[in-house]
Amino acid sequence: MSRLRAAFVMRDAALRPDLFDDAALTRLRAVADVTDHVLTPAELNSAEPHLAEPHRGDATSHATLDPLADVDVLLTGWGAPRLDDALLARAPRLRAVVHAAGSVKPLVTPALWERGVKVSSAAGANARPVAEYTLAMVLLAGKRVLEAADAFAAHRAFGGWALPEPRGNHGLTVGVVGASRIGRQVMRLLQPFDVEILLHDPWVDDDEARSLGAAAVTLDDLARASDVVTVHAPDLPETYRMIGPRQLALMRDATTLVNTARGRLVDTPALTREVVSGRLRAVLDVTDPEPLPADHPLWDAPGVLLTPHVAGSLGNELRRLGDLAVREVELLAAGAPLEHEVRAEDLRTTA
Template structure:
């Protein structure tokens, strides 16, 4: 969109996130690239004040807490040309009418991929040392482990199976390169040559599960990947193997995984579950072979500024008439988060 004047932008998100997304320096860049009222934050597209604000809106800056953008919302914003999302997935945000009307949609998913990949790398290395269970044993007053008790531990030559060459998966592959691990990769859209270029060995999912010491999930949760790891596929992971899920809980059959973990055959690091959170009585909260965290791998705290910066850069491109760098296209929705 090329225009002789700054485009009119409106925020549509939970305002609690604004100070971390757009600290003063980024707010100044926003002001230079667009015309907007920082106090006008839309939470309900049907609200009369929102309808008034949307009438002249050309760019919608969205984020966590934004209501779904449906046909009624778009009817209230006849000049809308772009939605710039300060978070990752736009699947739940953008209704069919957004794509049908040709509105440009951009996501900060690439910026959010880094903290998820960093978190995943950290837990890969820590589980190789059995750090979480070791901490618990040490708390109970156990002596330092004997060499025979740690003979099977360590990360040297460990086989890490990465499921999904998504943005997060690719960032993780980059972070794994300096480490002395063997990386296996499954992604139906990545052939053997591209997997090799990513410093991984490409293979079918079942083969990856059979040969990995640790399996980490980075595929999108779409109908084709729902319960991607079902009871039969979970059974392929070797005894003592580790499952890491920082993607979506629906990628795994939760009941089947719970059975495997209760039996003690597998260990898991789970930042996401299905449902989320788990019911209060779930054994996963207290199992010694489960490290459960409350969906914190993605950007939080000072990491949100990265998402805001990515959005400001997109707005600057838009205002200058340049193509968006992180545009999401409707044909991508079947294979992205």
Template structure:
């Protein structure tokens, strides 16, 4: 059954055996995700026990339920499933994560135990890609320069406009660092526009890139060639500070750097110096420390736009995540193949 708002209105037989289930996530995220139809569907599929939602594994009611629980439905705000939690849940068979990355929640012991783990990362990629596309198009128009110039001079026809760099939305080069779920979706969304799109990704071949309408390039060459660079790589030991001082210096004058992936991909000290010098503009939805310390120079730099990690699903958008998790749960109960299962072997390339 496909995800939609009318699940509750479709008559279906309940699963023969509804698994004992705990929902563990933040209260606000749960309220956003589970409207009445989705809550009805959850209760239809599962025997939901304990607090709804549970915010901690240390709550007495949750600890009492862990001994019987077979399924966890988790999301943002769920604490890690540490060894103590796993030991207290001997019947646990599966974790359906109604959010993106599972790395912070699922420890090695869970994989060793053979738990089924799924993620709603594919559903969460959609709003991130849309945010990125909007940023590319607005930055391509140099919108922030006109907003600031108009506000300061209050004269839309003033000579200050001659100081704004040329717009980029026709014939510019966009560089995607990483063809992750989000990177691939951004590549697809860019196809109707008049951009040349380059991509740097060590595990994607040229045929795969061509199907997305992008040309593979070495990372340094991509940085030298691109007018707008958007980061979509996972943060791994080998990608930490991927854009260091040397690589930031490769960017064109007045290039735009967009980061909706992970803050640690950029050397923050080097970025501050590069933006302070007026060499590039940075659009940062993620930073190396989150929240960013109140005394960070990034707040004060006019060439930096900061948003507090809002590119992913918010408010009603999070219902896609609930649908994804519930769809996977239904497939699991029906013994059908899962579409978004996370395997331990693939963790090294995931965000």
């Protein structure tokens, strides 16, 4: 079998070194011919021909070629274009799309699987920092850290103010909505702590929930019983605003809602009413709409922490995504099954 030819396709060239360090590139070039050049959507959509860089030092190194004409593997990242019929027609040799990012939904089309192209995602690697962030926020919520910081700054004294109950993480009840990759990692990370875990996921039965260290419950029961509710369900039509007025009303006073999934899963107007009243707290790394309008009440509501998608991979954490992508190319070159393959049917129940 001839060596694979691979190409980077992502929003801009600056993203490639963030994902793939020198060690990862060395591993990649041991199994595939790939250049440093990054194909951007603008370049791929341009009517101007691309001057191909040499892959093997052959005579075509200065020929004007379509940059996708001889590519076996696309190494994609954030901002990669949608891989529709027109684009795929330009890549007749394409065997695999290895996405060094999370969800593949923005770029995949049925045409990929119809052609037999394999698709892989680094969503599993991106799940880890989100789960770590969630663990931190759950524990901080249990200790009432945000409220304590606000009260301390306002009074600048140890006395004269009090935190809402419960205070502390001993016996805390954590409700996990969705046994996704991230939800499962969150439950694993919670195991060493003295907390009770409730899980709502219609695809998980009682036995599987127990194996994850959780008790399977309805969404309403989870809302009633949890001190902290953390959302990890996929963004699907049936999960739109699944945390709505009913579920929020069922939550006890001072319950904290953590959302690192998608803003659309929570009814923003209903949540706003609850937190502005002071009854609930919220830690939101995602919102709907996104970003919120500059005059939205959540910006200044007490007990609310708004962050700009910092839960996912940032900085040196991005290297995990590149390492996973290189591993997938190594497996492909060896004729072995991909470890993180995404199939068409998976899109129905995943982010």
